[in-house]
Amino acid sequence: MCLAIPSKVVEIKGAVATIDVHGVRRDINITLLPEEIGIGDYVLVHAGFALQKIDREAGDDAIKLINEVLEGD
Amino acid sequence: MITESIYRDKTVVEKIIRQIRRISLKRPVKIMHVCGTHENVINRFGLRDLLPEGVEVIAGPGCPVCVCTAQDIEFAFELAMKKKAVIATFGDMINVPSSVGSLNNAKTQGADVRVVYGPFDAVRIARENPKKQVVLFAVGFETTACGVASIVQQSNLPENFSILSSHRLIPPSMEFLLGVGDLRIDGFLIPGHVVTVMGLAQYKLFPEAYRMPTIAAGFEPVDVLLGVMAAIKQINQGIAKCENVYRRAVHDKGNIKAQMAIKEVFDVVPAYWRGIGKIPRSGLRLKERCKMQDARYRFDTAETWDLGLGAGICPSPASSPQSLPLNDINPGCSCHLIMIGKIKPLDCPLFGNTCVPEAPYGPCMVSMDGTCRVWYKYKRFKI
Numbered sequence: 433m434c435l436a437i438p439s440k441v442v443e444i445k446g447a448v449a450t451i452d453v454h455g456v457r458r459d460i461n462i463t464l465l466p467e468e469i470g471i472g473d474y475v476l477v478h479a480g481f482a483l484q485k486i487d488r489e490a491g492d493d494a495i496k497l498i499n500e501v502l503e504g505d
Numbered sequence: 506m507i508t509e510s511i512y513r514d515k516t517v518v519e520k521i522i523r524q525i526r527r528i529s530l531k532r533p534v535k536i537m538h539v540c541g542t543h544e545n546v547i548n549r550f551g552l553r554d555l556l557p558e559g560v561e562v563i564a565g566p567g568c569p570v571c572v573c574t575a576q577d578i579e580f581a582f583e584l585a586m587k588k589k590a591v592i593a594t595f596g597d598m599i600n601v602p603s604s605v606g607s608l609n610n611a612k613t614q615g616a617d618v619r620v621v622y623g624p625f626d627a628v629r630i631a632r633e634n635p636k637k638q639v640v641l642f643a644v645g646f647e648t649t650a651c652g653v654a655s656i657v658q659q660s661n662l663p664e665n666f667s668i669l670s671s672h673r674l675i676p677p678s679m680e681f682l683l684g685v686g687d688l689r690i691d692g693f694l695i696p697g698h699v700v701t702v703m704g705l706a707q708y709k710l711f712p713e714a715y716r717m718p719t720i721a722a723g724f725e726p727v728d729v730l731l732g733v734m735a736a737i738k739q740i741n742q743g744i745a746k747c748e749n750v751y752r753r754a755v756h757d758k759g760n761i762k763a764q765m766a767i768k769e770v771f772d773v774v775p776a777y778w779r780g781i782g783k784i785p786r787s788g789l790r791l792k793e794r795c796k797m798q799d800a801r802y803r804f805d806t807a808e809t810w811d812l813g814l815g816a817g818i819c820p821s822p823a824s825s826p827q828s829l830p831l832n833d834i835n836p837g838c839s840c841h842l843i844m845i846g847k848i849k850p851l852d853c854p855l856f857g858n859t860c861v862p863e864a865p866y867g868p869c870m871v872s873m874d875g876t877c878r879v880w881y882k883y884k885r886f887k888i
Contacts, residue, residue: 464655464763476701476754480623481652484701484760490752498517
């Protein structure tokens with residue numbers, strides 16, 4: 433019900449984008465997104481709507497943080 | 506995604522677990538999450554078994570299908586059977602029992618009940634069936650409500666389309682649980698995708714007024730464990746603040762556009778939660794100016810009703826604010842205790858015996874987000 437799935441954008445036509453999740457494609461609505469997206473971006477999708485662009489750099493930051501925190505492990 | 510796999514990486518998980526084990530707890534801690542997807546991840550990856558003794562993660566009311574009242578299901582049932590409306594709803598909703606049966610029962614009796622992936626599918630069904638009334642039975646938390654709000658904002662919605670809103674909001678239910686005296690929660694994990702939409706600000710209440718560490722976490726094993734670790738650290742240090750360990754999706758302010766959509770279309774009203782009761786400011790009702798899209802208005806002339814009590818065509822329950830709506834929890838069912846994390850599915854004598862996914866006795870065994878269904882799926886039962 434509440435799954436929000438990170439999905440790759442492969443095509444954009446106005447308010448609709450086509451996403452690809454492990455080879456499965458479907459059209460989603462992107463009108464709720466607060467920022468512009470491009471082909472190749474990842475978005476969080478729920479019930480047919482893209483809710484947020486996934487910030488890859490923040491993701492990388494988080495990994496760096498994990499590694500730093502755990503470095504002394 | 507290149508980096509996504511690292512959030513399931515065994516080595517990273519092991520490292521975090523070692524870090525958690527190194528924290529010397531001053532006392533046992535109990536952390537509550539309020540998300541069916543978190544409960545799924547925790548069970549799927551066996552995360553509870555990895556946590557040290559003294560760290561307990563319990564499931565709160567994180568399943569929108571489970572907390573949708575029987576009265577709303579009965580209302581949808583009546584619309585399908587008596588008004589011959591097409592009911593479009595999300596997957597698990599069609600199997601939830603009520604006093605008149607489930608929507609699936611209505612379907613087997615000839616009603617037109619359809620499962621849709623998102624609100625747009627329901628609008629499409631309305632366009633394709635101009636002679637029929639099509640009602641989107643909309644359940645879900647903020648994550649789903651913003652999509653529904655977005656379609657209401659469209660100017661060209663078909664006239665035969667309306668919405669039965671059973672949307673609920675997460676923070677009021679968390680606050681309600683803090684008033685349940687013997688629950689003794691030490692911290693909250695909050696669902697990343699809800700915070701993706703609504704932002705962190707509305708959760709500041711929990712650390713500031715209730716001294717509750719409150720962590721926004723994502724949905725991979727590493728995300729959940731980072732959240733648990735952050736909560737334990739705060740509890741141990743005697744501090745309480747909002748933290749975000751799901752930074753790749755959650756921005757502190759959330760998605761303003763989605764928040765605006767909800768605000769423009771819905772009023773925040775008191776609402777009933779199945780098995781829990783009435784919670785102030787916890788439901789979303791379509792605004793007066795959107796009432797032509799409101800199925801409760803379209804199919805019923807009653808001026809006053811509380812969200813979650815169906816509408817006038819259903820028998821109305823006792824009016825005491827403390828009393829549960831009628832027919833909500835069957836005799837012997839423990840869902841009302843499981844939903845607030847007071848007991849575990851294994852404590853319910855019906856779990857896995859008379860209550861199974863094929864024949865669910867209570868709502869928690871129906872939905873993929875229901876705690877009992879999740880525990881059953883991952884074989885967390887005694888043999």
